[in-house]
Amino acid sequence: MKSVRRLAVAGIASVVMLTGVSSAGAAGTALPHFGDVTCHGGNIKSGTYRSLRVVGFCTIPDGRTVIVRGNLVVAANAILDSIHLGTVRVRDDLVVGRHAVLGFGCAPSAGCSATSSDVVGGSLRSYRAAALLIHGNTIRHNIVIRRGGGSMNCASTALFGGPYFVAVEDNAIGGNIRISGVRSCWIGFIRDHVGGSVSVFNNRFGDPDAMEIVTNTIAGNLSCFNNDPQAHFGDSGGSPNVVGGVKRGECRNV
Numbered sequence: 001m002k003s004v005r006r007l008a009v010a011g012i013a014s015v016v017m018l019t020g021v022s023s024a025g026a027a028g029t030a031l032p033h034f035g036d037v038t039c040h041g042g043n044i045k046s047g048t049y050r051s052l053r054v055v056g057f058c059t060i061p062d063g064r065t066v067i068v069r070g071n072l073v074v075a076a077n078a079i080l081d082s083i084h085l086g087t088v089r090v091r092d093d094l095v096v097g098r099h100a101v102l103g104f105g106c107a108p109s110a111g112c113s114a115t116s117s118d119v120v121g122g123s124l125r126s127y128r129a130a131a132l133l134i135h136g137n138t139i140r141h142n143i144v145i146r147r148g149g150g151s152m153n154c155a156s157t158a159l160f161g162g163p164y165f166v167a168v169e170d171n172a173i174g175g176n177i178r179i180s181g182v183r184s185c186w187i188g189f190i191r192d193h194v195g196g197s198v199s200v201f202n203n204r205f206g207d208p209d210a211m212e213i214v215t216n217t218i219a220g221n222l223s224c225f226n227n228d229p230q231a232h233f234g235d236s237g238g239s240p241n242v243v244g245g246v247k248r249g250e251c252r253n254v
Contacts, residue, residue, distance in 0.1 A: 031065060054080045062086055071122075074100045074129075083133065085116055093122035094139075096129040098148070101159065107136040107170040109190070115170060123175070131164045131184070134171060142175035142196070143168065149184030152206035156185070163206070168192060176220070179203065186210040190236055197221040197245060204228050213254050214238025221245035222254075 032047040041056035044066060051070035057079045060066055064086040072090045074080045076097040082088055083103040096102045106112035115136040123141040126132060128148035150156075150164025158164065163185035168177070169192065176196035179187070186207040189200070197220030204227075205211060211227055212234035222243045224231040230250040241247070241254055 031067065036070075054078045057081075060084055060086055060088060068092075071095055072120075073097070074102050076100060080104070082118070083110060083112070083135070085112060085114055088118040089121075090119070091121045094120045094124045096124075096126040096132065098128040099130045099150075101131045102126070102129065103133040105135045105137040105171070109169050110135045110167070112136075131159050132166045132168070134168045136170045138172045138174075140174040143173055143177045143179075145179045145182060147181040147183075149182040152183050152185060152204060154185040154206045184210075188212040188234075188236065189214075189216065190238055191215045192217075194218045194220070197223070199223045200227060200231065200251070201225040201249075202227070209234045211250075212236045212238065213251060214241060216241045218242070219244045221248060222251045223248040224251035225249040 034047050034049045036051045037049050038053045038055055039058040041058060044058055044060050046065045048067040048069065052068045053073045053075060055075045055078050059081040062084045066088045068090045071092045073095045074097060077099045079101045081103045083106050085106060105116045105118045107115040110133065118137045120137065120139045124139050124143045126145045126148065130148060130150035132145065151158065154163045156163045165184055165186040166182060167188050169188060169190045172193045174195045177194055177198045179200045180202050182203045184205055186205055187210050190212060194216065198218055201224065208229050211229050211231045213231045214233050214236055215238040218241060222241055227250060231254050233254060
């Protein structure tokens with residue numbers, strides 16, 4: 001599944017290069033201040049925003065600095081490509097709507113030369129999103145992913161040349177993680193540091209290599225129930241999870 005994930009991530013970047021509207025960065029100057037802003041498409045400017053809502057295909061390119069003092073919302077059917085090596089700080093929550101696609105942060109596992117250091121001060125909350133690619137971020141509270149997933153068809157090319165998938169990799173999460181009811185091709189939860197507990201249940205994936213839950217450090221419990229395929233090591237070359245609490249269900253073996 002690794003090559004398909006790289007294809008989808010690279011596809012987002014290439015499409016944005018063709019459709020984005022460039023604007024100057026804020027290097028060496030004070031950031032401009034904006035109010036409640038809605039992005040309908042193109043590149044998001046460096047600056048401080050009272051709130052930011054994405055309703056089209058928007059991107060935060062390399063080198064940009066974006067500070068959001070409220071929530072960052074990716075609305076239903078919208079796309080936010082923030083797979084980059086810029087700086088994003090969200091004071092409150094990052095919210096992802098129905099059939100939306102979010103790429104947030106970057107790391108070598110996503111094809112970047114370094115790991116980003118974006119911060120969400122609240123939680124990442126997703127309800128019925130099509131795809132989530134979350135790499136190299138600090139999320140101070142929780143991650144909640146409910147339903148969605150786009151399609152279980154791993155032959156699909158709907159996500160920029162590849163199938164839909166969920167990747168939560170190389171992040172620091174202060175609270176709990178709950179992933180439930182997702183129907184997609186693949187999911188990976190790899191190399192994350194979690195301050196609370198992790199619950200993964202009632203998910204279905206088309207790729208038999210899906211449900212890679214490995215190499216994580218979790219302060220609380222790790223619980224996995226009623227997933228297909230069951231949680232396993234897959235082809236990631238990962239190591240067993242280090243869990244401060246109890247490993248339950250399918251995750252007893254990882």
